[in-house]
Amino acid sequence: MKFKLIYPKWEKLEGQTTFNLPPHGPVVMAAALPAYVDIEFVDENVDELTFDDDADFIGISMMLTGQIKRGWQIATEYRRLGKKVIFGGISTMLHAEETMEYADSIFLGEVEGRLEKVFEDFKNNKLQKVYNYLAVHPDINSIGPARRSILNNDKYYHKGVRMVDLFHASRGCKYNCYPCAVAYLGGKCFRPRPIDRVVEELATIDNNRLFIVDNSLAQDKQWEMDLFREMIPFKKNWCSHPIEDDDEVLDLAAQAGAWFVYQAVFDTSDYIKNRIKRYHDHGIAVEGTILLGTDDHTEDDIKRLIDFLLEINLDLAEFTVLTPFPHTKAYDDLLRQNRIIDKDWNHFNAGKVVIQPKHMTPERLQELYHYAWDTFYKDETQSEKMFKLFRSVIMKEIANGTYKPIREEMANNSFGKRVKR
Amino acid sequence: MIKHFNKELNSDYFNEVYDFSGQWDVPSRCGLKIVNQGTKAVVIATELYAENPGTSVTNFCAPLATAICNGHNIGHENMIFIVHTPDTKSKLTFMNENFFRVDFSWDGNKFTDPKWSQIEKAKVDELIGINKKLI
Numbered sequence: 271m272k273f274k275l276i277y278p279k280w281e282k283l284e285g286q287t288t289f290n291l292p293p294h295g296p297v298v299m300a301a302a303l304p305a306y307v308d309i310e311f312v313d314e315n316v317d318e319l320t321f322d323d324d325a326d327f328i329g330i331s332m333m334l335t336g337q338i339k340r341g342w343q344i345a346t347e348y349r350r351l352g353k354k355v356i357f358g359g360i361s362t363m364l365h366a367e368e369t370m371e372y373a374d375s376i377f378l379g380e381v382e383g384r385l386e387k388v389f390e391d392f393k394n395n396k397l398q399k400v401y402n403y404l405a406v407h408p409d410i411n412s413i414g415p416a417r418r419s420i421l422n423n424d425k426y427y428h429k430g431v432r433m434v435d436l437f438h439a440s441r442g443c444k445y446n447c448y449p450c451a452v453a454y455l456g457g458k459c460f461r462p463r464p465i466d467r468v469v470e471e472l473a474t475i476d477n478n479r480l481f482i483v484d485n486s487l488a489q490d491k492q493w494e495m496d497l498f499r500e501m502i503p504f505k506k507n508w509c510s511h512p513i514e515d516d517d518e519v520l521d522l523a524a525q526a527g528a529w530f531v532y533q534a535v536f537d538t539s540d541y542i543k544n545r546i547k548r549y550h551d552h553g554i555a556v557e558g559t560i561l562l563g564t565d566d567h568t569e570d571d572i573k574r575l576i577d578f579l580l581e582i583n584l585d586l587a588e589f590t591v592l593t594p595f596p597h598t599k600a601y602d603d604l605l606r607q608n609r610i611i612d613k614d615w616n617h618f619n620a621g622k623v624v625i626q627p628k629h630m631t632p633e634r635l636q637e638l639y640h641y642a643w644d645t646f647y648k649d650e651t652q653s654e655k656m657f658k659l660f661r662s663v664i665m666k667e668i669a670n671g672t673y674k675p676i677r678e679e680m681a682n683n684s685f686g687k688r689v690k691r
Numbered sequence: 692m693i694k695h696f697n698k699e700l701n702s703d704y705f706n707e708v709y710d711f712s713g714q715w716d717v718p719s720r721c722g723l724k725i726v727n728q729g730t731k732a733v734v735i736a737t738e739l740y741a742e743n744p745g746t747s748v749t750n751f752c753a754p755l756a757t758a759i760c761n762g763h764n765i766g767h768e769n770m771i772f773i774v775h776t777p778d779t780k781s782k783l784t785f786m787n788e789n790f791f792r793v794d795f796s797w798d799g800n801k802f803t804d805p806k807w808s809q810i811e812k813a814k815v816d817e818l819i820g821i822n823k824k825l826i
Contacts, residue, residue: 378715400715402715402716405716405718444741445741448785457744458741459744564783566783602750603785605749606774606807
């Protein structure tokens with residue numbers, strides 16, 4: 271049986287450096303497919319999608335809210351051609367009811383041990399409208415290595431340089447952060463994978479540069495330390511979301527190859543200043559993630575926050591505007607207050623203001639968002655700062671003998687497209 | 692059994708933890724207080740955040756209100772439904788306590804089309820009175 275799995279494209283944020291990373295959801299899904307299924311994977315961000323194929327069954331995997339309308343378009347075209355279409359992935363879970371209107375079937379929840387039933391039903395022409403596994407998570411021990419062989423790795427090079435591969439060591443999140451839907455998607459209980467299963471997966475990845483996509487590694491100190499100890503021999507360099515603020519853990523993380531972390535910077539406190547300093551003290555760079563437009567932000571607060579970011583020597587900063595994704599407290603609050611002013615899901619990209627802010631007009635928040643990017647990167651562009659980060663990792667790789675030279679034949683390519691070197 | 696229930700949440704506005712089957716049948720829970728006021732029943736459903744494994748009250752307002760009405764023999768026309776977001780002791784103002792009255796349409800079997808309007812705590816206190824008999 272031929273199964274075509276499609277990852278829809280989305281519009282990239284204006285003015286920002288475009289990076290297309292190999293998607294994670296589809297490779298996790300592919301690992302759980304029955305053996306008799308032949309899979310073809312198309313990442314529409316780097317591949318051209320054509321509809322003249324002989325696939326028996328179409329899958330659409332969606333991670334971002336900004337992908338869903340394109341996913342619906344693709345499904346509509348395939349269904350017009352008489353193909354059955356199933357949707358899955360985290361934004362399918364966030365937008366399940368709407369997506370059902372465009373689908374023969376939707377899959378909600380985690381896939382391990384569940385796809386045999388779906389494909390048997392398809393073969394027997396008994397595909398169900400909904401496969402609902404939201405309430406019951408699979409045994410965390412059952413999660414094996416993702417199936418990265420479905421990816422066309424050459425498409426994820428930028429000017430001959432290989433970007434990161436995505437990888438996960440846990441699911442769920444015990445935190446319940448205001449703008450985040452992960453607790454809804456993966457459950458409010460932290461579910462670390464057994465270290466031996468993580469190690470088994472690490473051994474299958476030929477890329478020395480990883481992005482550990484777990485929501486936060488700082489949820490179980492002992493597990494986190496065990497994980498880092500076991501990662502040391504692999505000599506990978508990796509970025510991740512926050513690491514426990516503890517010298518022993520940070521030291522182990524650095525030994526395990528912690529390259530940079532995404533750290534939320536939500537105020538101008540000494541706590542934040544010291545948090546960043548401690549990462550730097552351990553040789554770990556920091557990309558600040560800065561959410562603008564919460565109900566605590568006046569214009570002056572936002573300007574002060576940007577000045578603060580420059581003072582604390584962040585290595586990179588990523589600015590977003592408060593965006594109420596479904597199944598978050600932010601969504602609930604703004605819905606009750608009738609402050610969601612734009613319901614076009616393509617605009618839910620965290621760069622376009624879709625809410626009425628409390629202390630300013632939406633237009634003013636939009637201006638401040640651009641002001642934040644422009645001010646932070648005034649003296650050194652985002653590309654230049656990223657280049658510095660890459661240079662630091664290359665130096666580490668040269669030092670530990672894992673460096674792989676850039677691919678000269680791909681120096682004029684960026685994510686599958688021709689570019690000037 | 693709630694093993695990790697946050698005792699600091701304001702218990703003036705709920706008397707019990709109410710378990711319900713949320714969106715996509717996910718086990719969910721909220722705080723609940725029901726106060727009889729003459730012919731009216733004031734229902735306060737409290738968001739429990741981390742203590743709620745499933746769907747929020749806000750996301751499931753209409754089916755939740757329907758289930759509570761049916762389960763407690765409250766006539767749909769006699770219910771005043773309030774969503775309570777408790778103070779979470781955060782320094783972030785958007786984590787403070789708030790109350791919203793919810794008005795619904797009734798389609799003959801269930802509530803639909805929730806519409807929220809924020810109300811003052813004093814108004815909630817007035818609605819539930821003092822020493823009212825709990826259902």
